[in-house]
Amino acid sequence: MRRLAPEFFARDATVVAPDLLNKRFVVGECAGRIIEVEAYTSDDPASHCFNGRTARNAVMFGPPGHLYVYFTYGMHYCVNLSTGADGDGQGVLLRAVTPLTGVELMRLRRRGRPDRSLTDGPAKLAQAFALDLTANGEPAEVYDDGVPPPPAPLVGPRIGITKAVEWPRRFRVPPPPE
DNA sequence: GCCTGGATTGTCT
DNA sequence: GACAATCCAGGCA
Numbered sequence: 001m002r003r004l005a006p007e008f009f010a011r012d013a014t015v016v017a018p019d020l021l022n023k024r025f026v027v028g029e030c031a032g033r034i035i036e037v038e039a040y041t042s043d044d045p046a047s048h049c050f051n052g053r054t055a056r057n058a059v060m061f062g063p064p065g066h067l068y069v070y071f072t073y074g075m076h077y078c079v080n081l082s083t084g085a086d087g088d089g090q091g092v093l094l095r096a097v098t099p100l101t102g103v104e105l106m107r108l109r110r111r112g113r114p115d116r117s118l119t120d121g122p123a124k125l126a127q128a129f130a131l132d133l134t135a136n137g138e139p140a141e142v143y144d145d146g147v148p149p150p151p152a153p154l155v156g157p158r159i160g161i162t163k164a165v166e167w168p169r170r171f172r173v174p175p176p177p178e
Numbered sequence: 179g180c181c182t183g184g185a186t187t188g189t190c191t
Numbered sequence: 192g193a194c195a196a197t198c199c200a201g202g203c204a
Binding site for chain 1 (some may be wrong): 194197198199200201202
C-alpha cells in the first residue's frame with residue numbers, strides 16, 4: 001500500500017478529483033474508500049477561493065495534499081484536500097466514502113444512524129472521521145491500496161451550490177447493482 | 179460594524 | 192418531499 005505523495009495532489013483539481021476515486025482515506029484508526037468527490041478551482045464562482053486568499057481558505061492556497069476543513073450552515077463541517085501548486089487556490093471536496101476500518105468508532109460518533117448513513121455525505125464523513133477545525137491544515141493521509149479508479153466514473157453537476165451549478169465537476173464511483 | 183447567505187443534514191408531514 | 196436549524200466569513204456601508 002503506497003501513500004500518495006504531494007506530487008499527486010500538485011495537479012489541477014479537475015484532474016486529481018477523478019484520480020482520487022477508490023483511493024483509501026485515512027484518519028487515525030478510521031479508513032474509508034473515496035467514492036464521490038467534487039473539484040473546486042480558483043476560477044470557480046462557487047469556490048471559497050474565488051474572491052482571493054482569506055484566513056479561512058488559506059489552506060487551499062497552501063501546499064498540496066493538506067486537509068482543508070471548513071464550518072458551514074452553523075452546524076456542519078466539510079473536508080477538502082488542497083490541490084494544485086503552492087499558492088494556487090484549489091481543492092477537492094470529499095463528498096462520500098465507504099467505511100473500511102474503524103467502523104465501530106464511526107458508529108459511536110454517528111450514534112443512532114444506520115450503517116449506510118455513516119459516511120455518505122460531506123458533513124457526515126467529517127463527523128465519522130472526527131474532523132473539525134483542529135484538523136484544518138494537517139497533512140492528508142491518502143493511500144493507493146491497489147484498487148484503480150473506475151474506468152468510467154460518473155460525472156455530473158455539483159450538489160448543494162447556487163453558483164456555476166452546471167459545471168460538471170462531481171465525480172462518483174458507479175454504485176454497485178442492487 | 180451590520181447584514182446576508184451558505185460546498186448540509188435531520189426531522190416532520 | 193419540504194423546511195428549519197444555527198454560526199461565521201465575506202461583502203458592503
